Amino acid sequence: MLAVWRVGGSEQRDSGRMAELISEDLIQDDIARFSARYEVSGSDAFLAAEMDALGSDYQANGYTTMAQAMALGRVLDLEPGQRLVDVGAGCGWPGLHLAKTFGCHVISVDVVDEGTAASRDRAIIDGIAGRSWSIQASATLLPLRPRSVDAVVHSDVMC
Amino acid sequence: MAPDERRKANKLGPTAVAVPTSYPSLLVTAGFDDAVATDVTAEYRATQQRWIDATERQRPGIVAAIGEPEYADRVLRRRGTLDAIDAGLLARFLYTARR
Numbered sequence: 001m002l003a004v005w006r007v008g009g010s011e012q013r014d015s016g017r018m019a020e021l022i023s024e025d026l027i028q029d030d031i032a033r034f035s036a037r038y039e040v041s042g043s044d045a046f047l048a049a050e051m052d053a054l055g056s057d058y059q060a061n062g063y064t065t066m067a068q069a070m071a072l073g074r075v076l077d078l079e080p081g082q083r084l085v086d087v088g089a090g091c092g093w094p095g096l097h098l099a100k101t102f103g104c105h106v107i108s109v110d111v112v113d114e115g116t117a118a119s120r121d122r123a124i125i126d127g128i129a130g131r132s133w134s135i136q137a138s139a140t141l142l143p144l145r146p147r148s149v150d151a152v153v154h155s156d157v158m159c
Numbered sequence: 160m161a162p163d164e165r166r167k168a169n170k171l172g173p174t175a176v177a178v179p180t181s182y183p184s185l186l187v188t189a190g191f192d193d194a195v196a197t198d199v200t201a202e203y204r205a206t207q208q209r210w211i212d213a214t215e216r217q218r219p220g221i222v223a224a225i226g227e228p229e230y231a232d233r234v235l236r237r238r239g240t241l242d243a244i245d246a247g248l249l250a251r252f253l254y255t256a257r258r
Contacts, residue, residue: 040224040225043220043221043224044220045217045219045220045221045223045224046217046220046221046224048213048216048217048220049210049213049214049216049217049221050213051213052209052212052213052216053206053209053210053213054206054209061210062173063202063203063206063207063251065202065206068199068202068253075255156173
């Protein structure tokens, strides 16, 4: 089962422009931009803004709210023992929260090193380090065996 | 979408989100079926407005972290995104699918 929060107007964009958008140079620019963002997104002011906007405090800056994250967990019917993959997890939102709330395992995947490091640290704080893994990888080359997970979330991220 | 509208959507949409084709077709290619799309654009707009309000409330701390020029750019971008949502150039969907 997979649930995706898809944001943007890409369906209306032409394929030539999209090919340009996902060029390797741009992806590297995005990684650099997110690295810089994650370096400051844990500050008190950013976390306070995130709490007001999303209801979360996972250094997120997208659009998946707490209510939507909980809805994802219910749609995916997450249960203890299941494996959830959060593709493009950033610093762990919403995958870590879903694991904490629904008792499942979570594999947080992101291409940005600062994000996976923050996700690992947050899993310890949330008390779920024993059932949480943070992997630095691209969504196009996930280091996972076929059929090795039960659910996937993917929200507000590069593809 | 007219070329100038497309340029505006590209500029104001999430820069880290890009796919070379439609999302439903990607799901099919990946082996998922029974995809259901739910339009959550209204929540998207509300969340963007909350981000703007919250960012302005936290202005001193955020400016201290990233500087005034970057702060101004971020607020300007979020306001532009809000305008693009209102103009129908940007939308948000929840897709659920099984395989």
